[in-house]
Amino acid sequence: MTIKAYKRRLDIKDGCVDLSHGSGGRAMSQLISGLFYEALDNKWLRRGNDQSAFEVSGGRLVMTTDGYVVSPLFFPGGNIGSLAVHGTINDVAMAGARPLFLSAGFILEEGFALADLKRIADSMGDASRAAGVPVITGDTKVVERGKADGVFITTTGVGVVPDGLDLSAEKARPEDSVILSGTIGDHGVAVMSKRQNLAFETHILSDSAPLHGLVAVMVESGGQALRVMRDPTRGGLAATLNELAQQSNVGFRIAEEAVPVKPEVAAACDLLGLDPLYVANEGKLVAIVAPEAAKKVLAAMRAHPLGRDAAIIGKVIADDHNFVQMATSFGGGRIVDWLSGEQLPRIC
Amino acid sequence: MKHTDEYRDGRLARAVAVRITREADPAAEYHFMEFCGGHTHAISRYGIADLLPGNVRMIHGPGCPVCVLPVGRIDAAIHLAERPEVTLCTYGDLMRVPGSHGTSLLKAKAAGADIRMVYSTLDALRIAEAEADRQVVFFAIGFETTAPPTALAVKLAAAKKLANFTIYCNHVLTPPAIRNILESPDVRELGRVRIDGFIGPAHVSTVIGSQPYAFFAEEFEKPVVIAGFEPLDVMQAILMLVRQVNDGRCQVENQYARAVKPQGNEKAKAEVAEIFELRKSFEWRGLGHVPYSGLRLKEAYAAFDAERRFPIAAIEAHDNPACECGAILRGIKKPTGCKLFGTACTPETPMGSCMVSAEGACAAHWSYGRFRDREAL
Numbered sequence: 001m002t003i004k005a006y007k008r009r010l011d012i013k014d015g016c017v018d019l020s021h022g023s024g025g026r027a028m029s030q031l032i033s034g035l036f037y038e039a040l041d042n043k044w045l046r047r048g049n050d051q052s053a054f055e056v057s058g059g060r061l062v063m064t065t066d067g068y069v070v071s072p073l074f075f076p077g078g079n080i081g082s083l084a085v086h087g088t089i090n091d092v093a094m095a096g097a098r099p100l101f102l103s104a105g106f107i108l109e110e111g112f113a114l115a116d117l118k119r120i121a122d123s124m125g126d127a128s129r130a131a132g133v134p135v136i137t138g139d140t141k142v143v144e145r146g147k148a149d150g151v152f153i154t155t156t157g158v159g160v161v162p163d164g165l166d167l168s169a170e171k172a173r174p175e176d177s178v179i180l181s182g183t184i185g186d187h188g189v190a191v192m193s194k195r196q197n198l199a200f201e202t203h204i205l206s207d208s209a210p211l212h213g214l215v216a217v218m219v220e221s222g223g224q225a226l227r228v229m230r231d232p233t234r235g236g237l238a239a240t241l242n243e244l245a246q247q248s249n250v251g252f253r254i255a256e257e258a259v260p261v262k263p264e265v266a267a268a269c270d271l272l273g274l275d276p277l278y279v280a281n282e283g284k285l286v287a288i289v290a291p292e293a294a295k296k297v298l299a300a301m302r303a304h305p306l307g308r309d310a311a312i313i314g315k316v317i318a319d320d321h322n323f324v325q326m327a328t329s330f331g332g333g334r335i336v337d338w339l340s341g342e343q344l345p346r347i348c
Numbered sequence: 349m350k351h352t353d354e355y356r357d358g359r360l361a362r363a364v365a366v367r368i369t370r371e372a373d374p375a376a377e378y379h380f381m382e383f384c385g386g387h388t389h390a391i392s393r394y395g396i397a398d399l400l401p402g403n404v405r406m407i408h409g410p411g412c413p414v415c416v417l418p419v420g421r422i423d424a425a426i427h428l429a430e431r432p433e434v435t436l437c438t439y440g441d442l443m444r445v446p447g448s449h450g451t452s453l454l455k456a457k458a459a460g461a462d463i464r465m466v467y468s469t470l471d472a473l474r475i476a477e478a479e480a481d482r483q484v485v486f487f488a489i490g491f492e493t494t495a496p497p498t499a500l501a502v503k504l505a506a507a508k509k510l511a512n513f514t515i516y517c518n519h520v521l522t523p524p525a526i527r528n529i530l531e532s533p534d535v536r537e538l539g540r541v542r543i544d545g546f547i548g549p550a551h552v553s554t555v556i557g558s559q560p561y562a563f564f565a566e567e568f569e570k571p572v573v574i575a576g577f578e579p580l581d582v583m584q585a586i587l588m589l590v591r592q593v594n595d596g597r598c599q600v601e602n603q604y605a606r607a608v609k610p611q612g613n614e615k616a617k618a619e620v621a622e623i624f625e626l627r628k629s630f631e632w633r634g635l636g637h638v639p640y641s642g643l644r645l646k647e648a649y650a651a652f653d654a655e656r657r658f659p660i661a662a663i664e665a666h667d668n669p670a671c672e673c674g675a676i677l678r679g680i681k682k683p684t685g686c687k688l689f690g691t692a693c694t695p696e697t698p699m700g701s702c703m704v705s706a707e708g709a710c711a712a713h714w715s716y717g718r719f720r721d722r723e724a725l
Contacts, residue, residue, distance in 0.1 A: 257358075270352060323719045330579050331358045331365070332395015334716040340695030 010034040015114040022108065022142025032140060035114070039121035040104075040128065044136035052136040054101060059163060064091040065156040071346040073120065073150050076190045077205030078282075080153055081124035086208045086282060087233065088157040089133055093212040094229045094285065096167045096219050097159035102128060104138040104155050109148040120151060131210040133157070159212075162219060171227040172248035176316040177294035179287045181214060181301060182207070182309040184237050185265040188279035192272065200271070204264050209283030214306045218287065221300035225293030231285045238277040238336045240286050241324045248288075251319025254336070257329045258313040278339045288316060355578030356394070364583040365399040372590050378404045380589050381679055382547040383526060385412030385707025386577040392712035394579035397720075404586065407541070408709035410525055410677040411549060413490040413518075414441050415701040415708045416632045420663035421518055422447040425487055428516060428658060429453065429461040435479065436516075437472035438487040440465045445704045448665040469501035476505070476513035485654045489518040493551040495643060496616040499623040502645065502652045514654040517644050520630060522552050523560045524641035528632075530568045534680055541679045545589040547582065548574035550604055557612025561600045569598045576604040623649055633667070633701055634677030673700035676709050683710040684721055690714060 010030055020027040037045055044052040068084040078086075085102065092099040104124065108117065128135050135155075186207040193202045211231065218226060228248070232240040237259070241252050261276045269276045283306065289297050294312055301307030317325075324336040372378055382388055388408045391397065397406070410416050422445050429436035436453070443454040443465065457463040462482070466472050469486055476484035488498040498515060505513040526546065534540040548561055553574045561572045571592035575585035585603045592599060602608055623646060630642025645653040654660070667673060671693070672686035683689050683702070693699040695711055702708035706715070 267352075321719070325719055328393075328395045329358050330356055330394040330396070330399075331361045332398040333719070334393060334395045335719050337695075337715040340711075340715070 017112040039125040042134040060161040062095040078208040081120035082127040084153040085127035088155040089210040092157040092159035093215040096165040099159040107152040110145040169247035172288040174318040183260045185276035185279035187282040207283035222297040225290040228288040236278040245322040254314030355580045381407040383409035383411040392716035407679040412707040414705035419665040435462045435482040488515045492555045499619040516654040519643040545571040553608040634674040671700040683713040
């Protein structure tokens, strides 16, 4: 490490973030080297520059950025740190890309416990190592108490797209198959279950997970038959399908019976008056695939641990109104409309 | 999911649908009003209209608490929330209800008013206990179902001698509203609304029981079937109504016997009776002033009444003149009969209250059913 750690150790056990941790002085340097570098350690960070240089091979790069403001910061199955790694990796991966690197910007609220910050940074490090996508540059700012809510994190990701692949939201065509990679609503319900004013007993864990491994097997089996991929986060499956319908100027017809929902999630949603179709996911994807390749891609997905419950849930239809129609398991028909208003604020 | 999946079984639904189609006289028309927004939502959410023959038509009633709250009461709540000492606690679905001049609680909150969304009356009580320097007002709305928890909160506040907790009471009653609809000229004289029977409330009836509906069956000669909120409950209730009409019967039948007793929930009724008394009249959006249809706190609990603690002027506010919520709530018009529906008025930009709540007829049709209007769009 080229930066020497500040002599007095950080009091991670009992200490708090204070304004000096963002002032550019010794305390900030100590926080960065003593907490963030340790948690996220890699050869790029170790050089201690304000940026990191890396080699680029030929081909097309993708880049994405995402802010994380989830409340509560710790939820069953993850925390804001792991979420900030997975979420951005997934946005890169939805282009069919292999994610390469992440950056992380932290906005810390004065008074936030260093022990909690360490837990968050550590789980970020664990998530990024497990995914093989290092955080190679970052930034830390501190704001006065009351001007933020503990920690906000922004991560940016870059990745490289395999040759010949060009997934994009306007590419859905009538008769294409709609594949969902697994059960919906797990993340939203897990977060909801820990809301202060809403605590209810549940064993549901967030599905927060990096999807680039699953995407790689899909790209391998489907290649150019993959038209679009998107991860249904905020607004859930309903929002994603409505976005794609508009962007491709098509409609969807899906079957409620085909959409996998865990019984516990369905029960919790019933209790809270939510529809799982609108509840956020952090480890699921929707793929629009040319019909002739759908079965092959589905089989490849099911062979991957994150695609075990994958299912073809419907198909793309021609529709100038861009309706997402659903055959209810009860036997009727309905629209799955855009979410209106906030169903669950600050879910990611 | 045990205890709900049984009531959403598509195979059973199709079997009931076959019976409805077989038993409904093809030469007759059957127009049934579901009073409750919960039923409206289930009918739309599960696509029940697709399972019914063309001559069995459902008319959406006014049983959506958010929808029937008049603009003036929303305005008054906004004024209350704008008082610097007040923290207004509300259920989330009231946040977007339009007041007059494009205001809403959501906009007032963004502009700095201390408005907090809660999931129960007890959350509001906890806030009052924790923040003694704030005047916490709970925006109490709903039918007989939500009145008992409000009563409980007031009793607890009284027991704890909380000096900073009040309720802004907008609780309303179901039977006077049904009576108002049946007595309206639209139904009685002009024949603009044909109602051959009612699907009676689910949750409301768990509290008040099935007895209060006997009057409608006898006096107005309308069959009533109390039904649960699950889609199969609704289908079965429709079949029971078709049979009553075919037999020329006008009875109160209880499809929801697993939850509703004839006398209702005595304890809940006693709690409500202890805390609340009838208002001489209360204004409903769509129905106007309906005698003895609303609740207010009794004199003994006046200290917990926001309308007595704060100067709340009675605000006479009017809906957008083009908004047909009133006619829709009375069953005279369908959502698609309103010029604003889907143009100026959508769930994102609601002009009328029926477009706000998921239980509102307009929002339910817009969100779930508008693909059926594709030719008209």
